Amino acid sequence: MNISFHLFDLIVILGITQGLLYVVLLLIKYRQYASKQVLALILVVFCILSGKILLHTLGLWQNPSLRYFPLAFDLTLQPLLYLYVVSLTQSKFTLNRSWLIHFVPTLVFMIHAVLVYSQTQTTDNLALKDQIAESLYFNNVKEVEDLLSVLLGGVYGFLGLHRLMRYRNWLFDTVSNPAYPAYLWLRNMLLVTGGVWLLLSLNIFLDLGLSFTTYSFLHWKFFYVYLAVNVYYLGITGYQQPPFEVAFDESAIDSLPKRTLDGISQDQIQDVKNKIEMAIEQERVFLDPDLSLTSLARKLNLSPGIVSGVINSEFDKSFRSLINERRVDEVKHRLTDPAYQHLSILGIALESGFNSEASFYRIFKATTGLSPRQYSTQKTLKIPIESSQKPN
Incomplete structure (x- = not known):
């Protein structure tokens, strides 16, 4: 197996390293704050997603033990970003079991990914591995997962932006206390994340409609660089944002x-x-x-x-x-x-x-x-x- 190392791989590896560093800092300094815990989870998931592209760009996909390694986290980042917005704008927010329902799609696709990986470990022959994976509908399931990524990205993106704007409207209309954060940076972040959603939609169209991945990973490289810039801006800014317990209950808006x-x-x-x-x-x-x-x-x-x-x-x-x-x-x-x-x-x-x-x-x-x-x-x-x- 030959490992081909390029500038793109260096950028992704540096990004993963920085992301893991911020995860450690968040869990050490702010482990008692739910919003910081959610931010740490976002960075962990992004590091995992970045590792997926490295499997292909570094040629690790040709390693029998790494082929079909279960990394089905494509549907995790979307609800986590929404959960992060909620954690910043909801009074006395806590992580509890009620949020687990948002990650059921991730669990379903992860179970399938683990099944495929376990079945393909019966041989080191790559061609046979591909046949086993195809018999388990690996490519078909991946197509469904990709399409759901776009759908859930749009849904959770809208919900997150809608909630944040409701919080900002409530803040500017009813609260004079300047210590309350307006989260302008988060609003801009969510708007720019719309670009990530558009790129994802375009890439999936190129793959499913025009079989672009057969010829080049260039479009996915561009997507991951753009995603890295956005997520790490979120990580750095979110880490620097002082924890603040807002006295905001979204239902209060409807009662005003x-x-x-x-x-x-x-x-x-x-x-x-x-x-x-x-x-x-x-x-x-x-x-x-x-x-x-x-x-x-x-x-x-x-x-x-x-x-x-x-x-x-x-x-x-x-x-x-x-x-x-x-x-x-x-x-x-x-x-x-x-x-x-x-x-x-x-x-x-x-x-x-x-x-x-x-x-x-x-x-x-x-x-x-x-x-x-x-x-x-x-x-x-x-x-x-x-x-x-x-x-x-």
């Missing part, structure tokens, strides 16, 4: 009053707007780091739906953006007020309604285009500052 101003006159809308402005500017409710849409509405003796609707229509902002931009304004004022010179920048931020150093610096820079220290320095030197006013 609908954001509508139907049947409310313009005078009534203006009255609600005035009440919101008074609560922010005079009562300074934004100083409460745990201020929520519900608590603000209760304070104003209004329904959360009406308050949310007025904020969106009259301020042209989400509740979260409105409150955090006012907190940034307060920090900007205190940074240049001699009365607060005894406080550190972080101390000023905490007194202005922020409760997380990382989220404060992120939101301040997104709003002003400068770090707090840069802003303070430029104001001291009386240099004009242009605010980017980006939503947080």
Whole structure:
């Protein structure tokens, strides 16, 4: 057996090594967090899938003991990615037996793969191995598995993105606490993963419709490189994301009053707007780091739906953006007020309604285009500052 080693194989091996390293780091540092455990499983499965392509590109498929080695994990990554989204956005998420049903397809195809492998181990003759595998419908089963990979990729991709967008809508409409992660990176990751799904669909069409694998593995090499970039971005970013226990229950979205101003006159809308402005500017409710849409509405003796609707229509902002931009304004004022010179920048931020150093610096820079220290320095030197006013 001759092993042919190329640049592609080196890239995949380095990727597998990096993936296993992050698995170890995740299990050592964050083993008590369910979301980190799911992320570790995603990386393990990706390493296994990467090993499948190496069987062919390195010529290991010609080794009698490795031919038909059972690695039927093609239907595992899809539900795991969805499970990861759920673990990040569900309050008190735990891994339990109820999730096992999502991996029944993997179990079914793995049983078949083990059966084929065990039967083909009765001989070292590769031709006979192929005949035995064909008698067990190996190629037919693989075609079904490939088609299900595309189908489940689309289904779980949609479910994951839908759930994440519902969480983000709930977050921006009802929670001012900037410590709550918005998971913009995860949203972008899921959108880019759509490219993986499209490539997978194209590759399966090329294999089943045009028998491309007979001529070249080039299209699959490109697919695995693209998949590697996406999954390892997920691994690195997911590892760096601090664990955070969200107080989000997806059913809470359905119980929230609908954001509508139907049947409310313009005078009534203006009255609600005035009440919101008074609560922010005079009562300074934004100083409460745990201020929520519900608590603000209760304070104003209004329904959360009406308050949310007025904020969106009259301020042209989400509740979260409105409150955090006012907190940034307060920090900007205190940074240049001699009365607060005894406080550190972080101390000023905490007194202005922020409760997380990382989220404060992120939101301040997104709003002003400068770090707090840069802003303070430029104001001291009386240099004009242009605010980017980006939503947080």
